[in-house]
Structures are given as structure tokens and as C-alpha cells.
Amino acid sequence: MKEILEIFGISGKREKLPGGQGQSLRVGDFVIKPIEEKNKYSWIGEVFMSVSSQNLAIAKPIRSKNGNFVENGYGVTHYIEGDFFISRIAEKVKACIELNQLLQTVAQPADWKHWSSPWQLANRVAWEEADLPGNTDIQSREIIESIKANYKPVYLTRQLIHSDLAGNILFNGSTPVIIDFSPEFRPEAFAEILLITDSIAWHQEPINSLWTTKHVDSLVSQLALRAIVFRLSVMIFLKPKNHAFLLKEFKNFQPLLNVLK
Known part of the structure; x- marks a missing residue:
């Protein structure tokens, strides 16, 4: 060291x-x-x-x-001083939007498709660009497929986003502090909805916060479904044969999922 x-x-x-x-x-x-x-x-x-x-x-x-x-x-x-708050969702979403604006012209790198962390593989599953691992537990696979059965097409321009903001926005007074950048090329609206769905599942954010963005409800629902599939698929890529591992995360998102279906 x-x-x-x-x-x-x-x-x-x-x-x-x-x-x-x-x-x-x-x-x-x-x-x-x-x-x-x-x-x-x-x-x-x-x-x-x-x-x-x-x-x-x-x-x-x-x-x-x-x-x-x-x-x-x-x-x-x-190192930037900052404190984490489970609340302040409106400020977090505002910070997300500003970060998206800063990154909107960044081009996708040539070797992007070769980046293969569990999080990026799971994101591709959520957006129907890849399949779950072949050895995925059948019950886990059924959960993912049941959610994806509610998908409808989403046609939005993609750009560079931070795909893990819920736990990585701190506050130094009123200034948002962005840490641990996790890159994805997805619609900018997905970054906002992913931030909110994660906050609902992990930080006790009220479910109705999902409907406070500028986006139409039908789009919000579709992006939220993809956000949930993304998070659940991460569990599968980490432990494909361990249904209990996925089920624990599924329970975090289930109240929101019940509203979306």
C-alpha cells in the first residue's frame, strides 16, 4: 500500500x-x-x-x-465531505438531471460491449440485450420472466448515465456530492427512475415519489419495470443457483412491483 x-x-x-x-x-x-x-x-x-x-x-x-x-x-x-440522507429525493433527482446534462455528449467507448461486470450484464438483461446465465435457478428465472411479460417498447435516446445513484449521492450542506460513478448508456430518464425505485426499495422512500417526475406515467412504469429487473438480475449474476439470494432482494421491490403490474 x-x-x-x-x-x-x-x-x-x-x-x-x-x-x-x-x-x-x-x-x-x-x-x-x-x-x-x-x-x-x-x-x-x-x-x-x-x-x-x-x-x-x-x-x-x-x-x-x-x-x-x-x-x-x-x-x-x-475525497469530498458529505453525508448520506435517506430522504431529500427531490434534490437527488435534480442532481441526477444535472449530471445527465453534463454527460449527454459523451460517446460510448469502442470496447463497451466487452465490459462485463455483473451489473452491466444485468442491465443488458433488463433491456433485453442479453440472457440470464444458463445455470440460473428456475424459480429465479420465472420471476424475471414474469416481470418482463409486462414490458412494452421504449424508444428513447441513450446517453452516459450514473446507474447507481441511490447510495452514491451525499450532501455537503445543500451541495450534492456524486461518488462511485457507475457508467451505463441508457435513456437519461432511466437514471432518474432507477434512482427513485432503488430509494423506494432500500431507503423507505414513499412509492408515490415515482410519479413526481416530469415523465408520463406510462413511461415511468416501463422504466421502473426495467430498473427492477436490473436489480434482481444482479443477484442472479452474482449467485445464479441461489434463489434465496434473489428472493431477499425481490421482497424489497415487491410492494412497488405490485403497483406497477
Whole structure:
């Protein structure tokens, strides 16, 4: 670890941070964490080199002394003070919309289809671009198919979005702090609806918050169904034969799903 800190030119008191799968470490004014997908993380770093906002604080990757965003399997971002709130959904959605606007012209990288984390594979399942693993438990597969049976076509332009905002928007006073960028190329409205559906399932946000966006109800419903399939499919890609693992997450989304069907 000492060698990695030296390569990035950072020092200071070390403090383990919550979230980030328990692997993020604060070192002074920076956060260091292991990086599994070097190409993806380096691309994110390049994207945010040219992104700035007066209204959002964004934890951006930094380059090492060698000019790289990843060294020996680790990456570093700036540390920005902020607190997590399970409420403030209107402010979170507003921040999501602004972030979408900042990213709307970013082109999809050439190797995008080769990025294959469980989250990106699950997103492709949600958007009917890929199938579940062949060894998926039959009960889990039936749950996914029963939800997708309610799909109707969605025709919207795609752009770069943050696909995991619900737990990754903090607040420094009134300023939203965006951390742990998780890239996807989906409709900008999907980023908003995914944020809200996750907040309903995980953070006790009222279900009626789903109907407070500028989007028509029929579109909201379709995007919410895809958001739920995405989250459930993640569980399958992580543990395809463990129905109980998926069922635990399914119960979080079931009250919302009952309204959508």
C-alpha cells in the first residue's frame, strides 16, 4: 500500500470508509480503492477530466505520477465531505438531471460491449440485450420472466448515465456530492427512475415519489419495470443457483412491483 500511495503522491491519516463493498480507504484528502476493471475505470477518469459543475461536487479519479488512473490494481479519487440522507429525493433527482446534462455528449467507448461486470450484464438483461446465465435457478428465472411479460417498447435516446445513484449521492450542506460513478448508456430518464425505485426499495422512500417526475406515467412504469429487473438480475449474476439470494432482494421491490403490474 505504501508504494501505491507514493505513486499517486498522496499521504495522510488512513480511515476505512463505509460503502464501496468495504474496500475504500480514505487517505488524507483522497480515497483509494481496488479496481477490478482497469479499462473502464481509466475511461471514467478521462471522461471526468473535462466535466465540471458549479452545482455538483464530483469525486473524480486522479492520475498517478506515471499518468495512469490505475496502478497495481488501485485507483484514487478526491475525497469530498458529505453525508448520506435517506430522504431529500427531490434534490437527488435534480442532481441526477444535472449530471445527465453534463454527460449527454459523451460517446460510448469502442470496447463497451466487452465490459462485463455483473451489473452491466444485468442491465443488458433488463433491456433485453442479453440472457440470464444458463445455470440460473428456475424459480429465479420465472420471476424475471414474469416481470418482463409486462414490458412494452421504449424508444428513447441513450446517453452516459450514473446507474447507481441511490447510495452514491451525499450532501455537503445543500451541495450534492456524486461518488462511485457507475457508467451505463441508457435513456437519461432511466437514471432518474432507477434512482427513485432503488430509494423506494432500500431507503423507505414513499412509492408515490415515482410519479413526481416530469415523465408520463406510462413511461415511468416501463422504466421502473426495467430498473427492477436490473436489480434482481444482479443477484442472479452474482449467485445464479441461489434463489434465496434473489428472493431477499425481490421482497424489497415487491410492494412497488405490485403497483406497477
